[in-house]
Amino acid sequence: MMSTTTSPRKKNRALVWVFLAPTVIGLGLFSVVPIIGSVVLAFFRWDIITAPQFIGFDNFVQMGANPTIRVSFFNTLTFVVAAVIVQLAVALGLAILVQSRMPDWLRTFFRSALFFPLILSAASVSLIMAYLFNYEFGLINQFLTLIGVGKVGWLTTGFGAKVVVLIVYVWQNFGFTFLMFIGGIAGIPKEVYEASSIDGVVGWSQFRHITIPLISPTMLVASVMAIINALQIFDQPWVLTRGGPGDDTRTAVMVIYESAFRQLDFGGASAVGIVLTLVIMVVTGIQFQLSKRYVFYG
Secondary structure, three states, X not given: OHHHHHHHHHHHHHHHHHHHHHHHHHHHHHHHXXXXXXXXXXXXXXXXXXXXXXXXXXXXXXXXXXHHHHHHHHHHHHXXXXXXXXXXXXXXXXXXXXXXXXXXXXXXXHHXXXXXXXXXXXXXXXXXXXXXXXXXXXXXXXXXXXXXXXXXXXXXXXXXXXXXHHXXXXXXXXXXXXXXXXHHHHOOOHHHHHHHHHOOOOHHHHHHHHHHHHOHHHXXXXXXXXXXXXXXXXXXXXXHOOOOOOOOOOOHHHHXXXXXXXXXXXXXXXXXXXXXXXXXXXXXXXXXXXXXXXXXXX
């Protein structure tokens, strides 16, 4: 009796592992092993040509003395603050407008149209935007000249380049946040709004005291994902400005790329990557700690 009952269980377990094996092996080879290798490599000097040389924490010490790395982290953090605020504000505002009274076909159209930029390649979008904001023949400057404003050095000045990178990034990435807010707002019972209207809570008061608290879990998830993605920005500034003018739009991920594949400093690139990962973990942890006070799960 024991053999007849355990044998099918063993077969089921073996079958489970057969189906799990491709995923487990894939995660191990392409996620776990590279992560471990990157951590180990951060303590070595290696240019892929000569043998690795153990240098301890020198790569991390040199980071603090490198002005380009310091500027890149400062640029990244300031960009994250601006991009996340604008992205959440735009996504929430559009979600409220789309969820307002309108025909279902029009609501479906806006949902699809506003999500569409997210499925496009970041490199191709940035390349098109680089032509649109070009100083000499860009369509934006042509229009500004036509109305008498004159040409603007969008990509040739520090402030202009930052604005363009911000616009392109937010335009392409707010679609997912927009859909999250659509789902959060749609999940609020209509009876809650009707009851608040009877009590005289309408307009801004209704938005502040009802909509915001009830979608606060959605806002938490949206903000966490937005910050993590913004901290890893690379495509837009790389294609639009190559980090310029100067280092005004250089980001931490760009430094990782340049250190590894241009300077062949794989140890230094790994060290920067580890610090960026720790920054992401710390910021995410702070968000979840603050959520205990500001997120309403009722």
